[in-house]
Amino acid sequence: MEKVILIKYGELSTKKDNINFFLTKLKDNISYVLKDDEATIDYDLGRMFIHTRNIDRVLDKVKNIFGIHEINISYIIDSIEFEVIKEELLKLLKEKEFKTFKVETKRSNKKINSTSVELSKNMGAFILKNIPNLKVDVNNPEVLINIEYRLNNTLIYFEKIKGLGGYPVGTLGKGLLMLSGGIDSPVAGYMAIKRGVKIEAIYFESPPHTSIEAKNKVKELARKLAKYNHEINLHVINFTEIQEEIYKNIPHEYLITIMRRMMYRISAIIAGRRNCKILINGESIGQVASQTLTSMSAINEVVKIPVIRPLACFDKLDIIEIAKKIDTYETSILPYEDCCTIFVPKHPVINPDKERCREYEKLIPYEELIYKAIKEHEIIKLGELKNKEYEDLL
C-alpha cells in the first residue's frame, strides 16, 4: 500500500481532443513547483498521482497550483479484490479515532460485478463488524471513506482538500498585467493566472517623485504572483519625463486621463513585443474618476489590444478579501507613493471628452517620449529565488 497525493482535474476533464495538452501542462507546472523535492508524477485521463516521501511539504506546494479541482492523500492498493482491500482499509482505520463513518465507492472498472452501492454496503458491514462502537452516518460522518476501484488497483482516501481550480498556467497564452502598488492589480493578475493566462507585468515609476521603496513593493507583489505564475517578468518603465511634460502642459483636470492613455499606449507596445495577447488591469467600474464608464472609454480608445478587467464588477471589499487570501494585501497597503498618486489634480474630470484628450495630447511630443521610455525600460525577472547579492551571507 503506497501513500500518494491524488489530484482530480475538475473543469479540465470537460476538454475533449486537447485534454492531453492541458494535462501535460499541468504535469509540467507541478514538476516545476516541485523541482527541489524528490517526487515523481504520473497520470491518466482521470487522475494524477504524485509519489513522494515528503507528503506534507509537497501538499503545501500543490495547493497553490491552478488547474487542480481537488487533492487527496490517497492510498494505492495493487488489487481490486474486495478481500484484500478490506484488510488494508481496516489497518488504516485502526489508526484513526472516530465514531461515525460513511463509505462511498466509485467503480470505474465495470468488470467488477457488484454495483457501487453494494460495494459500499458490504464494506460498511465489514467495518461495523471489525471495529467496535461505530455507527454509520450518511449525512454527517466523522470519517468519509472513499474507495475507487480502478482497472488494476484501488484507491482509498478520506479527507478532500479543495484545489484552486481554474486552468493550468500557460494553457491560454500570455497577458500583460498593468501592476501598480495598489490592492486591485495583483488580484486582477491572480485571476487571470487562474484562468490559465501566463502573465508578465508592467510598472510605471517616476523617480525621484516615487521612491525605491515603491518599486520594491511592486517587485514584492510581482514575486507573490510569481508563486502562481512560476516566475514573472516585470517591465519597469521610467515615466518621469512623460509625467512631468503632462503636468506642465496639459490642463490639470485631464492629467489622469492623459496619463492613463500614455500608460495604455506603452503597455500595448510592450505586450506586442512580448507576444502578450491581452492587457490585464485592476480597474473596477466607478472606483475612482478614471474608472467611470466614460473615462474607461476615453482611455481605452488609444489601444486595439483587448483589455481584460477581471475586477470590473467587483466590490472593493470582495477584492480585499482575495488580496488577503493571496497574501498581497499587507504589501499593497504599505504607504509608498506610486506614480498614480503623485500629481493628482484636485478635481479630475469624471466624464472626459475624447476629442479634448486628442487635442491636449498634441501639446506634448508624446510619441517621442514613449519611444524613449520603452527603449530604456528595464526588465526584471522575478521568481521565488533568493537575492544573489547576499545569498552567501545567509
Place this chain on the structure above:
Amino acid sequence: MVYLDYSATTPVGYEVLDTYNRTNKDFFGNPNSLHELGVKAKNLMNSATKQIAEIFSVNENEITYTNGATSSNNIAILGVALQNHKRGQHIITSKLEHPSVYAICNYLESIGFEISYVKNDSEGLIDFEDLKSLIRPDTILVTICAVNSETGVRQPLKMIRQIVKKENPNTIIHSDMTQAVGKVSVNFHDVDLATFTGHKIYGPKGIGVLYKNSNITLTPILYGSGSVNMLNPGTPPVPLIVALSKAVRLATTDIEKRERFIERLNLKIVDALSKYEGVMINKTKYTIPHILNISLRNIKAETFLHALEENEIYVSTNTACSSGNMSQSVLAIYNDKVRASSTLRISLSHLTTTEEVNKFITTFDSIYKKLSGLHE
C-alpha cells in the same frame, strides 16, 4: 584548551562571524530608513527572517528578534499575563526551568498572579496527570522548557500540548527552547510561543528570537517607534539578525548526525566516570547527549571546576546563570539534597573531539584521586 561548557555559550562560528562583519560593513543602513541603503539593509534582514521562518516552518511575521533568551521569556510571559489577566491569573510552570522563567514568575506572583509548579517523575518527565489536574478555566499560560539546561532532560511538548489544549483550549503554551534548538529537532507548532537564542548555537551574543503564533496576542512590555517589530521596537540590529539566521541554518543542518556523534562521546565519559564511587551520573532516559550532569559525593563541585580549570578544561557547576546555589533541577528529579549540592555539567558539541574527551577523562581521574583523598 578543552571547552566542555557549550551549554553555557558557544564560540561564534567562523562563517557566522564573517557574515556579521560583512553585514556591518556593506549593509550598515538603518532598515527603517527610506533611502536605498536602508532598503538594502531591510531586504537583507527580511531574507534572513524568511530563512529562519522556513527552517522552523512558521510565518515570517511570527518571528520577533530580542536581546536573547531572557528577553524573549520576559516578552512572552509578561506579555501573556498583561494581555489575559482579566481572563485569569493562573500560570503553570515546571521545576526544571531556566532561572529567568522563575524570576518572571516570582514577579508576577508578587503582583497577584498564582503560579503552580507541575511535578515531574524520577526520570525528569513532567507528570501528565498532575499537569492535567492543575489546569483550570483561569489558567492563562503553561510554560515548560523543551530541554532542561542543567540536566538535559527533554520534555515531550506535543504530548503536553495535547493535554493542555484538551483541558483548556484557551491556555497559551510557551516553551523556552534555548537548549533544544540546534541540538535536537524542535517543532514550534507544538507551542504557541517559543524562545531561543543565538549564542547557544554558534551565533553572536545579544540576539535571540521569540516565536509567536499569529493567533496569539501579547501586550508589549516595551514601547517605541516603528511598526515593524511591535514587541521589541527600536532599530533592528541587522548584522546580528543576519548572523543569527546563518547560525540557525548551520546549526539545524545534519542535526541527527551530530547528535549520534555526541551520543558516542557522552557514553565514553559516562563509562569512564561510572567507576568512581563518589560520582553519580544524573542521566535519565529523557536526557539529550549534549548535556551530561554528574554529582560529586564528597568533593565540592566548585573546587573540582577550578582544578579542571588549572588544566585548561572548562565545565560548569549548575548552569552559568545559577552558579553557587544548589542545583534545583537535580533536586527536582532526584529529590536528594546531597546529590543536588555538588553537581558538574559537562556539555558537548559536534566540535568536541575524542582527544578532548580523553584528556578530560584522564585529568578527571587525577583530580578525583587527589581531591577525594583530601576529604576522606
